[in-house]
Amino acid sequence: MLAGVSGTWAPAGVGVLKLPSGRLVRGRGLRHPLPDGPRPAFAVYLLGKEPPAVPWEARWLRWPDFWLPSDRSAAREVLREAWxxxxxxxxxxxCGGGRGRTGTALACLAVLDGVPNSQAVDYVRANYSKHAVETPWQRRFVARFPN
Known part of the structure; x- marks a missing residue:
């Protein structure tokens, strides 16, 4: 952990999703400026190519836009670590836009947090972005994500 980087997000922070357990996770689009305020301690970047280095601990999951992670086993491991x-x-x-891949990953975190798979996409759409999880195969990925 970086010096001075501890604690969790403010519940009302930009892009912050509150999971039923009270855990707070920030979703965002990398094409947008980094929000003001504290930096992440840990990040998961869902992109088709390796992202630039950041000054905090980060994991990269190869995940092309509008698709699914290239390595689903690695995705489960990294998302469990994030949770x-x-x-x-x-x-x-x-991810790039902060909607499809990010929403899908957030819905998987909701499953890990106890939200039934069949309700996880709706949970993220209601509490993060109504545009989260963009494709039928992303919805199916969440529906089959192990908890």
Whole structure:
């Protein structure tokens, strides 16, 4: 963890999703400026190519726009790590636009947090972005995500 980077997000922060357990995770689009305020302690970047380096700990999942992660086993591991770390750290999940891939990953975190798979997409759309999870295969990925 970076010096001075501890705690979680403010519940009303830009892009912050509050999971039923109280864990807070920030979703965002990397094509938009970094929001003002504290930096993440840990981030998961969902992109088709490796992202530029950032001054906080980050994981990259190869995940082409509008599709699914290239390695689903790695996706499960990294998303579980993000969910676990969100209990006490500022965790960020981000893709290019902050909707499809980010929404899908946030819905998977909701499943890990106890939201039934069949309700996770609706939960994220109601509490993060109504545009989250853009494709039928992304919805199916959430529906089959192990908890």
């Amino acid at each position: 676990e770390r969100a209990e006490s750290e500022r965790v960020e999940i981000a």
